[in-house]
Amino acid sequence: MPLLFIKKSLSSTKCQYTLFYFLIAVLIQISTVNAADNIKVVELSSLGHFDTSFSEVKKVDNIKGQSLIGEIGYMAGENYSVTFPFDVQQITYRVKNGSVVKQGELIALVEGYDVHHFIDEYETTKVLLEIQQKHFQTNKQYFENKTIKSSQWIEITKSYYEAKLNFEHIQHQMSFLHIDENEQITIISPKEGVIQIPSLMGSKVAGELAFDIVDKKSINVKIIVPLLLASNLSYFDVNSTCRLNIKNIEEIADKFHQIVWAESASMGCKLILGQVIKVTPIQNIDGYKIAKTAIFEFENKNYIALKGKKSLSLIPIDLMGTSEGEYIFTTKADIEDIEGKQGLISSVSILQGNLLSLGAE
Numbered sequence: 001m002p003l004l005f006i007k008k009s010l011s012s013t014k015c016q017y018t019l020f021y022f023l024i025a026v027l028i029q030i031s032t033v034n035a036a037d038n039i040k041v042v043e044l045s046s047l048g049h050f051d052t053s054f055s056e057v058k059k060v061d062n063i064k065g066q067s068l069i070g071e072i073g074y075m076a077g078e079n080y081s082v083t084f085p086f087d088v089q090q091i092t093y094r095v096k097n098g099s100v101v102k103q104g105e106l107i108a109l110v111e112g113y114d115v116h117h118f119i120d121e122y123e124t125t126k127v128l129l130e131i132q133q134k135h136f137q138t139n140k141q142y143f144e145n146k147t148i149k150s151s152q153w154i155e156i157t158k159s160y161y162e163a164k165l166n167f168e169h170i171q172h173q174m175s176f177l178h179i180d181e182n183e184q185i186t187i188i189s190p191k192e193g194v195i196q197i198p199s200l201m202g203s204k205v206a207g208e209l210a211f212d213i214v215d216k217k218s219i220n221v222k223i224i225v226p227l228l229l230a231s232n233l234s235y236f237d238v239n240s241t242c243r244l245n246i247k248n249i250e251e252i253a254d255k256f257h258q259i260v261w262a263e264s265a266s267m268g269c270k271l272i273l274g275q276v277i278k279v280t281p282i283q284n285i286d287g288y289k290i291a292k293t294a295i296f297e298f299e300n301k302n303y304i305a306l307k308g309k310k311s312l313s314l315i316p317i318d319l320m321g322t323s324e325g326e327y328i329f330t331t332k333a334d335i336e337d338i339e340g341k342q343g344l345i346s347s348v349s350i351l352q353g354n355l356l357s358l359g360a361e
Contacts, residue, residue, distance in 0.1 A: 042305070042312045042351065050350050054307050054342035055291040060328050062234050063321050065281040070221040070236070072275045075248070075261060078218040080191055082107075082211055085173035086114040088204040093211075094186075097197040098273055100216070101189045106178060107211060108187045114206075115185050122174055125167040136160040189213055196273060219271055220247055221262045221279065229281060230258045236279040241268025244279065287320055287330040294343040295319070295327055296352045302329075305344040305351060312344060312351070 044052065089112035095101055136156060143153040178186045187210055189195070196212040204210075221244055223236065236244040244262035252258075262279075264271060294304050295317070302319055305312040315338065317329040331338070344351065 040314050041308075042314065042354070044307075044310055044312060046354055047347050047350055050347040052344060053346040055294060055345045057288050057290050057304075057306070057338050057341050057343050058326075059339045060285060060287045060289050060323075062282045063285045063287065063328050064237075064323070065229060065283055067278050067280050068223055068225060068236075070223040070244075070262070070277050070279045072219065072271045072273055072277065073222050074214050074218045074220065074273075079196065079212040079214050080193070081209055082176055082187060082190065082213070083207050084110070084187075084204055084210050085177065086112070086118045086206050088112045088114075091200065091204060091210070093197060095195055097195065099195060101192065101195050101213070103189060103192045105189045106186045107189050107195065110185050110187060116183065118173075118185075119179065119183060122170050125163070125170050129163045129167040132160045132163040187211075191215075194219065194273060214273070219273060221271065221277070223260045223262060223279060223281075224254075224257045225260050225281065227253055227256055227258055229283065230260060232283045232285070233260065234282045234284045235265070236262050236281055238269065238277055238279055242266055242270075244269070285320060285328070285330065287328055288338060289323060289326040289328045290343045291345045292322070292325060292327050293345045293348060295329075296348050298352060298355050304329075305348070306338060307342040307344065 088110045090110070092109040092111075094106055094108060101107065139148060139153060139156045142148045143150075176187055176190060178188050180186075191213055193213040193215045196214060198209050198211070221236075225233070230249055233246055233249075235246060238244060243265045245265040246260060247263040248261040250259040250261075290304060295302055296305075297303070298314075302317050303314050304317055305314055313335075315331055315333050315335065317331045320328045320330060322328065
């Protein structure tokens with residue numbers, strides 16, 4: 001029994017100590033909350049006879065970010081590629097690289113051993129198609145009258161359509177060519193746009209790229225932006241006369257970055273293929289701005305003091321940037337809209353000193 005009594009006494013004492021420490025912790029938390037509540041509102045009279053002047057809080061919808069680099073180009077697949085229909089030994093371009101060309105405009109004179117061979121091949125496939133077409137039409141009646149075997153008709157049909165496809169293929173290539181009275185062949189532009197001529201240092205064989213045509217509306221600015229910036233972008237500024245609107249944001253990230261395509265939104269933008277420019281991102285923001293002298297620090301947080309009838313309300317803020325001598329900020333404080341309210345901009349250090357219990361003599 002004595003042993004059991006001692007155990008119960010020890011257990012009771014332990015519970016009392018636990019309850020005591022719990023109450024102390026609660027009292028400390030209450031004191032901390034009350035202290036935090038006490039600094040939210042300060043009487044104007046606490047500044048004594050020091051001068052007090054105020055500045056209006058203004059609404060801000062966007063903010064300038066750090067400059068980025070943009071490259072003028074086009075999205076994959078938006079170029080119309082024209083290839084050589086045959087092997088070429090020499091090519092003479094009649095237009096400047098990057099110039100605007102019209103549909104059907106003569107682009108490049110091509111010369112080589114296969115030039116006349118290609119013309120002969122075209123004429124040959126044309127004649128062969130005419131022969132095969134007559135042969136096909138003649139035997140079609142025989143097949144319908146069952147005077148020829150099905151196997152024979154299949155071979156005739158096969159030969160006709162092979163000749164037809166072969167001619168249509170060469171005819172399509174001929175649609176990109178202009179042949180003059182001297183049988184000189186010039187490649188023409190299939191559509192209107194900006195021409196992009198590749199660097200042809202080696203051989204120029206059939207099927208290789210002769211040039212690209214890019215629609216002027218497809219020429220945009222490719223900008224690599226940080227992931228955190230991409231979601232809040234509004235537009236880009238290039239200079240006072242050139243603004244770029246967001247056209248497309250690629251959904252694939254490259255580690256910490258994302259590709260944004262922007263298009264010209266003003267006549268002052270003169271975009272040249274391959275050009276590299278500096279752009280300023282403009283971000284959407286639900287924020288405000290006020291004179292820099294209104295900001296003060298207390299307990300490792302930034303604040304502004306808004307004027308009431310006889311008091312100052314201390315509002316915690318997050319600084320976002322600067323603009324023409326003012327700070328741009330946001331706030332998570334549970335208050336009504338602060339736009340148009342007056343923030344203290346003089347004797348701010350006196351207020352800060354009072355909050356730090358330093359005061360001012």
